[in-house]
Amino acid sequence: MSLSLPLGSVFRSRPTRLVALALAVLLVGSACSSATTDPSTAAEAGADQDAATTAEQAPATDPADDGPAAGPDSGQATPGSDLSELVSELPPAPVGFPMADDGPQPTRLTIESLGIDRAPVISVGVETDGAMEVPPADQVGWYRYSPLPGQAGSSILAAHIAFDGENGVFVRLADVELGAVVEVTDEDGLTRSYRVETVDRYAKEQLPEDIVFARSGEERLVLVTCGGRFDPELRSYDDNVVVVATPLDQAS
Amino acid sequence: MRKALQFVAAITLAITLPMLFLAPADAQDGARIHLIHGIPGVDVDVEAGGENVFEGFSFGDTQDLSGLAGATLEGVRVKAAGTDTVAIDAGDIELPASGNFTVIAHLGADGTPTLGVFENDVSTIAAGEGRLTVRHTAAAPEVDILANGEAAFSGVANGAGGTVDLPAGTISASVVPAGETEPVVIGPADLPIAEGQHLLVYAVGSLDDDTLTVLTETIDGLHSNPDRIDTGNSVPQTGSNAALMLLVAGVAAAAGAGTLVVARNRAQA
Numbered sequence: 001m002s003l004s005l006p007l008g009s010v011f012r013s014r015p016t017r018l019v020a021l022a023l024a025v026l027l028v029g030s031a032c033s034s035a036t037t038d039p040s041t042a043a044e045a046g047a048d049q050d051a052a053t054t055a056e057q058a059p060a061t062d063p064a065d066d067g068p069a070a071g072p073d074s075g076q077a078t079p080g081s082d083l084s085e086l087v088s089e090l091p092p093a094p095v096g097f098p099m100a101d102d103g104p105q106p107t108r109l110t111i112e113s114l115g116i117d118r119a120p121v122i123s124v125g126v127e128t129d130g131a132m133e134v135p136p137a138d139q140v141g142w143y144r145y146s147p148l149p150g151q152a153g154s155s156i157l158a159a160h161i162a163f164d165g166e167n168g169v170f171v172r173l174a175d176v177e178l179g180a181v182v183e184v185t186d187e188d189g190l191t192r193s194y195r196v197e198t199v200d201r202y203a204k205e206q207l208p209e210d211i212v213f214a215r216s217g218e219e220r221l222v223l224v225t226c227g228g229r230f231d232p233e234l235r236s237y238d239d240n241v242v243v244v245a246t247p248l249d250q251a252s
Numbered sequence: 253m254r255k256a257l258q259f260v261a262a263i264t265l266a267i268t269l270p271m272l273f274l275a276p277a278d279a280q281d282g283a284r285i286h287l288i289h290g291i292p293g294v295d296v297d298v299e300a301g302g303e304n305v306f307e308g309f310s311f312g313d314t315q316d317l318s319g320l321a322g323a324t325l326e327g328v329r330v331k332a333a334g335t336d337t338v339a340i341d342a343g344d345i346e347l348p349a350s351g352n353f354t355v356i357a358h359l360g361a362d363g364t365p366t367l368g369v370f371e372n373d374v375s376t377i378a379a380g381e382g383r384l385t386v387r388h389t390a391a392a393p394e395v396d397i398l399a400n401g402e403a404a405f406s407g408v409a410n411g412a413g414g415t416v417d418l419p420a421g422t423i424s425a426s427v428v429p430a431g432e433t434e435p436v437v438i439g440p441a442d443l444p445i446a447e448g449q450h451l452l453v454y455a456v457g458s459l460d461d462d463t464l465t466v467l468t469e470t471i472d473g474l475h476s477n478p479d480r481i482d483t484g485n486s487v488p489q490t491g492s493n494a495a496l497m498l499l500v501a502g503v504a505a506a507a508g509a510g511t512l513v514v515a516r517n518r519a520q521a
Contacts, residue, residue: 083305086319092312093288093467098451100422100444125420126380132478145380145420145447145475161484171488204480213477215448226484235485 103148108185109140109157109169114176118185119169121157132156137163140170146222147215149184149192154214154244157184158224161237170225174199174241182221182245194221194245201227201239212242221245282321283350284374289313290358290389290456291365292463295333300325300345308333312467322349330357330365340365354469358389358456361410372452373415377474382420382445384453387413391458392437394430399423406430420447427455438464448475 108118124133124141135141143156160168182194202208212222221244228239289296289309297307306315310333325347330340340357345367347353352372360366368389377383386397388408397405397414400423405414407430426439438455445451450471457463 083300083303083320083325086317087305088316088319089306090286090314090316093290093314093454093469095312095465095467097425097439097441097443097453097466098468098470100442100446126478130379130479132481134481134483143478158481158483162486162488163484165486165489167488168484170483204482207481209477215473215475224481224483226482230484230487236482237484240481240483 104186104188106142106149106184107187110183113180114172134158137166137168153216154220154222156222161225173225174227193248195248196245198244200242204240219247283348284352285317286354287315287317288356290356290454290467292457297331297333299329320347323347342367356389359391363391368411376476377448379476379478381417382447383417383450385415386453388455390455390464395427396430398426418445420445
């Protein structure tokens with residue numbers, strides 16, 4: 001049975017328990033011709049299915065394991081098939097310098113029911129004091145380190161309720177109704193539609209980070225502004241209003 | 253024979269798919285150990301315990317050794333692919349039980365193949381920043397690594413490197429002989445520093461053979477979040493729609509009351 005070529009190529013693409021074991025058996029077998037191992041042991045272990053089953057259930061007692069190397073006392077480092085099955089191939093390390101993979105950024109936000117009509121959206125980051133950057137009252141900030149709309153995770157759009165006496169784009173965000181449609185247009189002109197699923201208020205230091213700042217998982221649009229008690233001395237609100245919207249085509 | 257192969261392929265797939273999902277969880281429990289092939293133009297087989305662990309390993313290929321965390325690999329030998337010619341006789345290798353490591357097969361300064369073991373910094377990165385690691389794993393003398401024209405790392409010898417956190421964005425990177433400004437042996441290249449990501453750049457190849465290039469590796473999910481979101485420093489003005497509606501409602505109510513009063517007055521009259 002000339003297994004060497006096809007099994008070799010399967011192994012190269014992705015080692016797995018069964019194939020790795022079969023290959024290990026094979027390698028022992030093929031090594032015999034050039035090396036000094038006793039061929040009979042390997043040939044007996046070549047009863048593939050039995051060997052494979054045994055290895056699946058109790059890797060440490062692989063019947064093909066009569067090699068001179070690591071014993072059971074060295075943990076997982078048993079030779080041959082057991083090693084192979086604990087190793088997995090990953091995508092290759094890229095050669096050459098990487099490129100930034102920037103997608104089209106959001107540029108406009110519309111929430112018709114709140115009278116927000118194509119409000120300008122700009123990219124924002126983090127202030128030196130660790131707070132998220134928020135643009136002037138008449139603009140919406142897309143947190144540039146959050147996913148793009150359309151990607152997995154929470155894409156964050158924040159705007160003022162009011163700033164320096166001027167009403168912000170999100171002055172009425174707390175009043176948005178469940179099911180209201182939210183539209184985001186990107187710089188390529190593509191508009192994505194979402195519907196409002198939840199409207200919640202949290203103390204600023206108790207934002208649910210797993211929802212607001214999720215970088216993977218369910219695709220969400222997270223709209224954030226301020227709310228709750230206004231402290232006139234600190235000129236600051238106690239709470240954040242957090243509106244979560246999900247893609248319209250997925251919503252019922 | 254073909255049917256047998258299809259069977260093997262089907263079994264392979266059936267076993268591989270669940271393993272793909274299991275792998276990250278396993279990795280988090282113990283160590284994360286990746287092995288990268290960093291020698292251009294040489295395909296190798298890697299042997300441990302007297303048997304090949306994997307074969308036909310070529311430049312850039314990466315293997316996940318996390319499943320072997322804490323184990324000792326005995327008699328590790330890197331051989332020219334398909335031969336018994338030993339390129340690196342690494343002896344016994346103890347793999348760490350925890351931590352984040354990259355093992356790279358690379359050329360030493362004099363061109364001799366070697367295995368380098370590096371621990372990667374996977375601590376949390378400040379919001380708005382990314383992390384850059386550069387490692388000298390090429391057959392070349394000491395170098396300076398320039399970021400935006402300034403020496404970010406000086407006098408870096410083969411087997412050494414450095415790590416720095418930078419504001420997210422793009423930097424121009426280049427590699428020059430230590431203490432010199434030219435010739436630029438690698439780059440200049442625009443290097444994207446992605447927020448919350450650790451980018452590891454390995455200079456590989458050989459200066460003499462004119463095969464110098466870089467390999468990269470990334471570790472994601474090290475970001476942290478902004479401390480807070482301040483979205484207001486004043487109260488909404490009455491000109492707002494909400495306030496306007498309240499105002500309108502108030503006026504309407506007052507008008508209604510007025511009408512009532514008038515009606516009552518009329519009735520009294």
